[in-house]
Amino acid sequence: xxxxxxxxxxVLINIIVVKYTSKTRMxxxxxxxxxxxxxxxxxxxxxxxxxxxxxxGIAGSVAGMMFGFITFINGIYYLFRGMLTSQQxxxx
Numbered sequence: 001x002x003x004x005x006x007x008x009x010x011v012l013i014n015i016i017v018v019k020y021t022s023k024t025r026m027x028x029x030x031x032x033x034x035x036x037x038x039x040x041x042x043x044x045x046x047x048x049x050x051x052x053x054x055x056x057g058i059a060g061s062v063a064g065m066m067f068g069f070i071t072f073i074n075g076i077y078y079l080f081r082g083m084l085t086s087q088q089x090x091x092x
Contacts, residue, residue, distance in 0.1 A: 002050060006043070006067050010074060013039065017078055028082025036075030044068030 013035060021027035047064035 002047065002063065002067075006047070006070075009043070010071070013071075013074065025082050025085045028078055028085060030082075032075045032077070032079030032082055034075070035078060036072050040068045040072040040075060043071045 017028075017031045017035075021031045044064045044067065047067045048061060
């Protein structure tokens with residue numbers, strides 16, 4: 001069940017980033033940093049707490065670290081995508 005919730009979480013993050021921040025380079029880099037340094041630790045702690053209530057022990061902590069690491073890798077992807085995107089001018 002936790003895996004299904006985590007996959008849904010990643011899909012929602014990716015939809016939000018692609019829909020709202022893929023227009024400019026700075027927005028992609030910022031969203032990459034937010035995912036890497038804000039959402040990855042939150043994902044790790046929430047997974048540890050939710051799996052810790054079931055008494056899973058070391059397996060719960062490994063799952064939490066894995067979910068946090070996958071979220072961190074997702075942030076790195078958007079960071080590099082933002083750095084490799086050519087600078088576009090905004091029409092305001």
